[in-house]
Amino acid sequence: MPFNFITIIEILGTFSFAVSGAFAAMEKELDPLGVLIISFVTAIGGGTIRDLLLGNTPVTWLTDNTTAWVIAISAVAAVFFGSTLKKFDKLLFLTDAIGLGLFTMIGIQKCLQHGLSTGICIALGTITACFGGVLRDVLLNKVPLIFQKEIYASACIAGGLLFFIMRKWQLAENPDYIAGIITVFVIRLLAVRFNWSLPIFYLRKKP
Amino acid sequence: MPFNFITIIEILGTFSFAVSGAFAAMEKELDPLGVLIISFVTAIGGGTIRDLLLGNTPVTWLTDNTTAWVIAISAVAAVFFGSTLKKFDKLLFLTDAIGLGLFTMIGIQKCLQHGLSTGICIALGTITACFGGVLRDVLLNKVPLIFQKEIYASACIAGGLLFFIMRKWQLAENPDYIAGIITVFVIRLLAVRFNWSLPIFYLRKKP
Amino acid sequence: MPFNFITIIEILGTFSFAVSGAFAAMEKELDPLGVLIISFVTAIGGGTIRDLLLGNTPVTWLTDNTTAWVIAISAVAAVFFGSTLKKFDKLLFLTDAIGLGLFTMIGIQKCLQHGLSTGICIALGTITACFGGVLRDVLLNKVPLIFQKEIYASACIAGGLLFFIMRKWQLAENPDYIAGIITVFVIRLLAVRFNWSLPIFYLRKKP
Numbered sequence: 001m002p003f004n005f006i007t008i009i010e011i012l013g014t015f016s017f018a019v020s021g022a023f024a025a026m027e028k029e030l031d032p033l034g035v036l037i038i039s040f041v042t043a044i045g046g047g048t049i050r051d052l053l054l055g056n057t058p059v060t061w062l063t064d065n066t067t068a069w070v071i072a073i074s075a076v077a078a079v080f081f082g083s084t085l086k087k088f089d090k091l092l093f094l095t096d097a098i099g100l101g102l103f104t105m106i107g108i109q110k111c112l113q114h115g116l117s118t119g120i121c122i123a124l125g126t127i128t129a130c131f132g133g134v135l136r137d138v139l140l141n142k143v144p145l146i147f148q149k150e151i152y153a154s155a156c157i158a159g160g161l162l163f164f165i166m167r168k169w170q171l172a173e174n175p176d177y178i179a180g181i182i183t184v185f186v187i188r189l190l191a192v193r194f195n196w197s198l199p200i201f202y203l204r205k206k207p
Numbered sequence: 208m209p210f211n212f213i214t215i216i217e218i219l220g221t222f223s224f225a226v227s228g229a230f231a232a233m234e235k236e237l238d239p240l241g242v243l244i245i246s247f248v249t250a251i252g253g254g255t256i257r258d259l260l261l262g263n264t265p266v267t268w269l270t271d272n273t274t275a276w277v278i279a280i281s282a283v284a285a286v287f288f289g290s291t292l293k294k295f296d297k298l299l300f301l302t303d304a305i306g307l308g309l310f311t312m313i314g315i316q317k318c319l320q321h322g323l324s325t326g327i328c329i330a331l332g333t334i335t336a337c338f339g340g341v342l343r344d345v346l347l348n349k350v351p352l353i354f355q356k357e358i359y360a361s362a363c364i365a366g367g368l369l370f371f372i373m374r375k376w377q378l379a380e381n382p383d384y385i386a387g388i389i390t391v392f393v394i395r396l397l398a399v400r401f402n403w404s405l406p407i408f409y410l411r412k413k414p
Numbered sequence: 415m416p417f418n419f420i421t422i423i424e425i426l427g428t429f430s431f432a433v434s435g436a437f438a439a440m441e442k443e444l445d446p447l448g449v450l451i452i453s454f455v456t457a458i459g460g461g462t463i464r465d466l467l468l469g470n471t472p473v474t475w476l477t478d479n480t481t482a483w484v485i486a487i488s489a490v491a492a493v494f495f496g497s498t499l500k501k502f503d504k505l506l507f508l509t510d511a512i513g514l515g516l517f518t519m520i521g522i523q524k525c526l527q528h529g530l531s532t533g534i535c536i537a538l539g540t541i542t543a544c545f546g547g548v549l550r551d552v553l554l555n556k557v558p559l560i561f562q563k564e565i566y567a568s569a570c571i572a573g574g575l576l577f578f579i580m581r582k583w584q585l586a587e588n589p590d591y592i593a594g595i596i597t598v599f600v601i602r603l604l605a606v607r608f609n610w611s612l613p614i615f616y617l618r619k620k621p
Contacts, residue, residue, distance in 0.1 A: 055264025057469025
């Protein structure tokens with residue numbers, strides 16, 4: 001794996017996903033090994049589900065030691081320097097949002113290699129980016145956060161759509177992926193800044 | 208996929224599974240995207256687990272756009288016309304029960320192609336039909352319904368058993384699958400009509 | 415499968431895993447079929463996740479009828495003779511601990527066949543031994559026990575580490591696996607006897 005720009009984003013994204021998993025596990029008072037496991041699941045869960053569905057086995061992180069090391073270091077950092085890390089919560093949020101965009105596009109890229117349809121590519125891109133968090137919440141016995149709060153998966157879908165529109169209209173040659181990542185990133189930022197969420201117009205009225 | 212009788216049942220079954228997922232998600236007040244995701248998981252979860260265990264990858268729904276469209280339409284219908292759909296709850300129950308039978312038999316058929324033993328075929332047939340609902344309940348943070356209430360998975364097992372008995376004794380040539388589907392359907396109907404459930408004779412007595 | 419020493423341990427381990435699943439399900443008042451399903455998931459869940467990640471499909475228990483029979487008998491025994499079985503809880507604990515060690519080493523062995531790195535081998539060995547219990551707890555809507563109480567997964571990791579140290583230093587030729595199994599077994603015993611658990615030093619202070 002050449003240590004280029006994408007690699008740096010990927011490492012930062014993995015780091016912030018793993019740290020978010022570790023913090024959620026520490027809040028539930030899991031033991032240090034439990035924290036490590038939840039970190040792992042949060043960081044590699046989405047990509048693993050995608051690889052299993054596509055039949056890309058052994059799944060990526062089994063053979064790529066970088067990922068495993070980044071996650072292990074993230075979990076240790078969260079356990080020992082949690083309060084320090086929390087001071088950088090805005091930075092973590094930014095790397096998380098970049099990671100969200102990058103993982104969406106990695107997922108879409110892998111689906112394109114399998115010749116899948118546009119809709120399925122976007123769905124699997126979104127799964128890649130979001131289902132680590134879904135598994136984290138299931139393991140911690142909570143209703144997955146992304147089903148309830150803020151624009152999260154929707155940002156991935158929007159980024160994926162833009163990517164395919166640009167691709168179809170040949171609006172750009174190679175930078176489509178970058179455009180997708182930036183779209184996810186910006187929408188996620190705006191969503192949190194302005195507290196956007198999808199309307200739940202079918203709520204049962206309570207007396 | 209030729210648009211024949213089986214296809215129609217499959218679409219109806221997928222529709223009613225997806226709608227049941229959507230309603231369960233709306234009850235938990237998920238946002239529209241969460242509703243769509245739960246619809247998907249409910250409708251394709253069982254078949255996906257079966258395909259993963261067998262190594263049939265990429266799993267079916269990645270390459271079969273019909274399924275994805277049926278589910279998306281079901282979720283949208285549930286979100287926008289939920290109260291109308293609920294008026295047809297008896298019809299939905301019937302299509303759900305037919306779907307249960309069909310998906311059991313599809314699962315058994317795929318296992319037979321892999322030359323698996325009778326018991327494993329029936330088990331995977333039941334998983335195909337029931338584990339979408341199990342995943343739905345896990346994601347919504349509930350103990351899976353099928354482990355607790357009514358005859359549900361048992362109907363699939365009974366249908367599977369009948370299929371293999373007929374097959375062994377050459378009671379019929381091709382219509383075995385149809386007989387299995389009808390068995391599951393009828394048992395499920397009777398179970399709900401007469402409120403059948405498996406006896407839980409090991410319950411701890413409460414003072 | 416030749417009926418040798420390892421086979422006997424494997425059957426005993428599967429039996430005690432399945433019984434632990436059945437008891438947990440009965441406590442949650444599931445119906446008999448639910449108990450059987452939870453038994454199955456507890457006993458084969460870890461190995462199934464390992465096989466899926468590695469791409470070893472169809473997964474082992476689909477083609478190995480011994481496992482399925484052992485689990486079915488365990489579940490029936492737990493349902494009908496639960497109170498008798500509970501008198502042997504110390505024996506069940508011992509077979510469970512041996513099973514823990516054996517399944518860890520089976521997992522490591524399969525990873526070595528795929529040429530994976532030491533850390534990943536130990537991780538997948540631990541997953542093989544522990545994630546059946548994780549799935550059991552997720553299905554029963556609980557935070558997985560192994561993340562919170564006692565030394566459990568840590569024993570597997572310690573056994574795996576010892577195995578690789580012995581292997582590297584050529585301390586033994588073939589009995590490495592046995593040494594690993596015994597390590598897991600002994601640590602697990604000591605952990606329960608002396609009530610060991612990992613320190614949770616990052617707990618939020620409560621006022």
